Amino acid sequence: MKYIGLLIVAVCGGILLSATSDFPDWGYSQSPASTYLSNHYIEKSIEETGVPNLVTSVLADYRSFDTMFETAVIFCAGLVCFLLLRNYNRQKKFFYRHISTGVVLCFKDNCKNLPASKKFEQMDADWIPHDLIIMTVCRILIPFIQIYALYVVAHGDFSPGGGFQGGVIFGSSFILLAISYNLQTAMKKIKEKILGLLSALGVLIYVGIGIICMFLGGNFLDYSQLAKILPVDPIHVRALGMLGVEIGVGIAVMAVMVVIYVNIASEGRHDEGL
Amino acid sequence: MTDFFIGIMTKYNYWLYIILMMIGLYAMIVKNNLIKKIVGMNIFQTAIILFYISIGYKTNATIPIIKNAHGDHGTGAHKLIIHAADYINPLPHVLMLTAIVVSVATFGVALALSVKIYQRYQTLEEDEIRMRLREK
Numbered sequence: 001m002k003y004i005g006l007l008i009v010a011v012c013g014g015i016l017l018s019a020t021s022d023f024p025d026w027g028y029s030q031s032p033a034s035t036y037l038s039n040h041y042i043e044k045s046i047e048e049t050g051v052p053n054l055v056t057s058v059l060a061d062y063r064s065f066d067t068m069f070e071t072a073v074i075f076c077a078g079l080v081c082f083l084l085l086r087n088y089n090r091q092k093k094f095f096y097r098h099i100s101t102g103v104v105l106c107f108k109d110n111c112k113n114l115p116a117s118k119k120f121e122q123m124d125a126d127w128i129p130h131d132l133i134i135m136t137v138c139r140i141l142i143p144f145i146q147i148y149a150l151y152v153v154a155h156g157d158f159s160p161g162g163g164f165q166g167g168v169i170f171g172s173s174f175i176l177l178a179i180s181y182n183l184q185t186a187m188k189k190i191k192e193k194i195l196g197l198l199s200a201l202g203v204l205i206y207v208g209i210g211i212i213c214m215f216l217g218g219n220f221l222d223y224s225q226l227a228k229i230l231p232v233d234p235i236h237v238r239a240l241g242m243l244g245v246e247i248g249v250g251i252a253v254m255a256v257m258v259v260i261y262v263n264i265a266s267e268g269r270h271d272e273g274l
Numbered sequence: 275m276t277d278f279f280i281g282i283m284t285k286y287n288y289w290l291y292i293i294l295m296m297i298g299l300y301a302m303i304v305k306n307n308l309i310k311k312i313v314g315m316n317i318f319q320t321a322i323i324l325f326y327i328s329i330g331y332k333t334n335a336t337i338p339i340i341k342n343a344h345g346d347h348g349t350g351a352h353k354l355i356i357h358a359a360d361y362i363n364p365l366p367h368v369l370m371l372t373a374i375v376v377s378v379a380t381f382g383v384a385l386a387l388s389v390k391i392y393q394r395y396q397t398l399e400e401d402e403i404r405m406r407l408r409e410k
Contacts, residue, residue, distance in 0.1 A: 164371060
């Protein structure tokens with residue numbers, strides 16, 4: 001098997017390498033990929049859309065239909081992880097630790113009256129004492145990560161950034177919380193139901209902006225039509241339309257990242273993670 | 275022979291992505307562990323992303339964000355004059371932004387499936403899974 005694989009790889013690699021002689025040189029500005037359409041994007045983007053970041057203007061305006069379905073792909077990935085892994089069977093044993101003394105209580109089966117108070121904390125079966133340094137650093141760091149994520153989403157029109165990147169950064173702040181504390185703490189901050197609703201809401205915002213444009217008499221996702229309801233000129237309003245779409249993307253990506261992490265880390269039981 | 279080396283020097287980006295791609299392909303074909311196969315798939319995707327980004331590059335060009343465009347947005351009295359050769363091609367960047375998203379989605383779904391396989395067969399080795407399937 002090893003030699004067959006090596007042979008296949010060598011043949012494929014050889015064919016691909018022999019084809020490179022037909023490719024344009026590294027950094028050649030007149031290569032086929034950099035002529036026709038991309039020149040129009042570079043030269044006309046600022047006139048037509050008023051957005052300096054060309055990647056955002058191409059992503060959310062010229063190719064916004066593509067990006068809409070990309071968001072739908074993300075939503076589907078979150079949905080698949082949820083449907084494949086979510087397991088509503090509760091754990092057999094629950095461990096509670098008395099914080100001041102360190103005595104651990106073990107409850108078997110489904111006890112309804114769990115001692116949820118400030119004296120006891122629920123803990124994982126393979127519990128390791130919390131590291132003070134890690135917890136403190138993460139507690140200080142997480143708000144800044146979230147503000148940075150919001151900046152990346154909101155400033156995506158003018159600097160590197162956008163909905164996908166900001167959404168991933170925001171989602172990773174929740175993952176950091178789940179890793180540094182435990183999964184229960186993170187799930188208390190953001191409930192599973194809210195995560196599901198947010199991931200659908202993101203796609204809905206995107207499609208909703210497209211449909212509003214249709215109702216105002218334009219094509220689907222033709223942001224210039226939004227000038228009829230917003231007090232801005234038709235070129236500026238395209239930037240606002242892109243911002244709305246990026247916010248939708250950011251919400252969907254953030255929720256789906258957390259859903260994927262939580263479901264995979266706890267095998268769908270949402271009780272204890274890594 | 276010197277032509278061959280000049281060819282490599284001017285097109286080394288393609289050589290790098292092909293090598294990376296073949297590493298991914300080899301892992302996908304040969305490795306026995308499902309997680310290693312998934313990692314191989316991710317390396318393969320990364321090679322494609324590198325390929326796309328590299329064809330968008332132009333020498334002496336900057337990132338695709340228009341300079342001095344804040345404020346009047348180029349529609350005011352003094353219009354910005356933009357040369358396409360000064361900015362790298364934004365189109366491959368956009369395509370790869372969406373490709374990264376798809377790769378994250380496929381990675382998540384693949385990991386979910388392998389968790390499910392592990393729950394059922396207690397192993398992620400391909401030959402052992404095949405053995406368990408034959409026993410039934």
